[in-house]
Each structure stands twice: as structure tokens, then as C-alpha cells.
Amino acid sequence: MTTADVLPQLTAKVTAAAHPQSASPCVCGTTTLADRPDTTVLRHAATVAKAHAPGTDPTALALRLDTAADLPEVFLAPLGPATLVGSRPVTFWPYGRPVDPDDPAAAPWEAAAALLARLHRTPPAPATPPMRGPAKAAHAMARLRGTLAAEGPHPAAPPVLRAWSALPAWARAEAPMPGTPTLCHGDLHLGQLVRHPAPDGAWRLIDVDDLGVGVPAWDLARPASWFACGLLPPDEWTRFLTAYRAAGGPAVPEDGDPWPALDVPARALTVQTAARYLAKALAADRPLDEVEQSLIDTCARMAPE
Known part of the structure; x- marks a missing residue:
């Protein structure tokens, strides 16, 4: 699945994850944080969705997510298990403010x-x-x-x-x-x-x-x-x-x-x-x-x- 194929579906996924209880249309914007052949990351409101690299081992990814969830004092904890967009696993995270590269x-x-x-x-x-x-x-x-x-x-x-x-x-x-x-x-x-x-x-x-x-x-x-x-x-x-x-x-x-x-x-x-x-x-x-x-x-x- 190409990046062009991923983006529309990923946008829908992150929008739904950001507003799980809302039945009304969302007026929030979606921001692309990263878009490379191996990774696509979108932010919608306070939620981030990441499409992992093609060929990512889903079992290994699930174990890594479990480790992060078990260490909330070290990692930003995931918002549940991975889902799929086509053949690519997608994970959801709360948005955290990154390091300022200009300071x-x-x-x-x-x-x-x-x-x-x-x-x-x-x-x-x-x-x-x-x-x-x-x-x-x-x-x-x-x-x-x-x-x-x-x-x-x-x-x-x-x-x-x-x-x-x-x-x-x-x-x-x-x-x-x-x-x-x-x-x-x-x-x-x-x-x-x-x-x-x-x-x-x-x-x-x-x-x-x-x-x-x-x-x-x-x-x-x-x-x-x-x-x-x-x-x-x-x-x-x-x-x-x-x-x-x-x-x-x-x-x-x-x-x-x-x-x-x-x-x-x-x-x-x-x-x-x-x-x-x-x-x-x-x-x-x-x-x-x-x-x-x-x-x-x-x-x-x-x-x-």
C-alpha cells in the first residue's frame, strides 16, 4: 500500500480515535507530522496515529506496545492495540509536545x-x-x-x-x-x-x-x-x-x-x-x-x- 493510499484511511482512523463519542462531523484539522515510505504519522486534535513500515511483524509490535503500556513512567502509553490500514499496522497515541529544535x-x-x-x-x-x-x-x-x-x-x-x-x-x-x-x-x-x-x-x-x-x-x-x-x-x-x-x-x-x-x-x-x-x-x-x-x-x- 502506497503513502497516497494510506493517508485518506489514516485520516479517517485518527479522526475517529480522537472523537470516539461524537456523532457530529468533525471541524478539527489533521496535521501530517511525518510522511516517509516507511512511516506516516498524523495528528488530529490530541491524538496521533502512526502507520508503521510495510512488513512490520504484528506480533513483535504487539509485544513492544505491551512493554510501553507497562512502563508509563518511561514511555508515552499507546491508546490501545494496533489496527490495520490495508496491510500496515497503525497505532494511536496521545499527542505530546516535542523538543524544540530551535532551543x-x-x-x-x-x-x-x-x-x-x-x-x-x-x-x-x-x-x-x-x-x-x-x-x-x-x-x-x-x-x-x-x-x-x-x-x-x-x-x-x-x-x-x-x-x-x-x-x-x-x-x-x-x-x-x-x-x-x-x-x-x-x-x-x-x-x-x-x-x-x-x-x-x-x-x-x-x-x-x-x-x-x-x-x-x-x-x-x-x-x-x-x-x-x-x-x-x-x-x-x-x-x-x-x-x-x-x-x-x-x-x-x-x-x-x-x-x-x-x-x-x-x-x-x-x-x-x-x-x-x-x-x-x-x-x-x-x-x-x-x-x-x-x-x-x-x-x-x-x-x-
Whole structure:
């Protein structure tokens, strides 16, 4: 089912979910929050509907929804089970106010760290599926290879491919993840936090698509990667890491050097992000910008010729 097919049905679904007791026509507007081949997200009044990627495993999604519902102090809780639009599962959520991208000084690093630490300390249910972080990194690499096959070689590609090959098999989704299975978000960044609609407006995590058991350091890897690439100021990284440790997060030691635990996940997220950005630049036939080039340069330092 294409995005064009999804939107009308999804609009009807979110309208009905937002006004379950109303028999009169709705005059509220519907806003598109995201519209990509793998995800479509609409907001209507105080309700959000998300059409998940084609091919989403409905059993795994149901387990992830149950986990979020059981952890309302960590996740924004879903509004019931998934339904279907065509072959795509759709979930419903209360609308929460996101992080303001124009106010980086107010970024909730401490809240993100505390939520992660609490999540990582929660015993996973026996049937919890694997965290999808390494699988998403592998998907980004597959997309880059497909783009290179279609568009031709690019001088920025070899450092990314070398850095990917230098990662251990588990970080490339080619082997089971090591260590004690820990409940993880799987795709942590500031866009995954929203203010709870309740009066206290506490921060909560959203997006359960990658939630599962795995290596908890993966959830710290994106800010660690951006810090290592010079894209996240040292004070913000320190705020995040200090708050995570203070909350008893198990992904890194209580003190001392955190990088032995963070090194592989941070390198994997660096390669994943570089691959995504490079594929987009190639598809748009445009040069790399400063941020994109810094990620390519980091890949080159990680796996020199």
C-alpha cells in the first residue's frame, strides 16, 4: 500500500480515535507530522496515529506496545492495540509536545538519561523481541550500496564501507548481541522525547519500533557518536552521561572511562548516520554539507586505508 493510499484511511482512523463519542462531523484539522515510505504519522486534535513500515511483524509490535503500556513512567502509553490500514499496522497515541529544535540550550539531556537508565534497569519480559538498532544500521548500509549501484561510485563511500567492515559481526546484525539482554529503546535521539500531555508535562520516550532486548550502550551511542565527531558540545555530552550514571544506568561503569563500553555502538551509529546522509546526498545529486562531511571524515579515521 502506497503513502497516497494510506493517508485518506489514516485520516479517517485518527479522526475517529480522537472523537470516539461524537456523532457530529468533525471541524478539527489533521496535521501530517511525518510522511516517509516507511512511516506516516498524523495528528488530529490530541491524538496521533502512526502507520508503521510495510512488513512490520504484528506480533513483535504487539509485544513492544505491551512493554510501553507497562512502563508509563518511561514511555508515552499507546491508546490501545494496533489496527490495520490495508496491510500496515497503525497505532494511536496521545499527542505530546516535542523538543524544540530551535532551543538547543533547553535540550532535555538529563531527562533522556534518566528515562534510559530506568528503562535499562527494567527486567524484560521473556518474549521481548531483539532491539533493532544493529538491524537498522545494516539497513542503512544496504540502502547505501543500492544507491551506489544505481548512481555510480562516490569518493566518500570507501571510508564508510571500510568502517562498516571493521565493526564486529553483532553490530552489523550478523550475530547475536553480546552480554546480558537488557531492555533498550533502540533508536534514542532527542526527537524521541515528548512532553506528557498531563498537567505536569514530564518528558516521556516515544517510538517503540526498535524497542527490545540488546546492548544498552546502543541507546547512548548516538549522542556519543555526535560528541566524538565534534557535533555535540562537550558540556551537553557530560550532562547526559553524568545524569545517566547518577540514575544508575548499567550501560557504562559508575565512574572512570565509559568508552570501552561505548566504542562499538558509537562507531556503528557513526557509520549508520554517514551511510544515510551519503545515500540521500547521492540520490539528490548534491554535495555533502559540513555535518555530513564530518561524519565521513570520522569514518575515515575509524578505518584508515
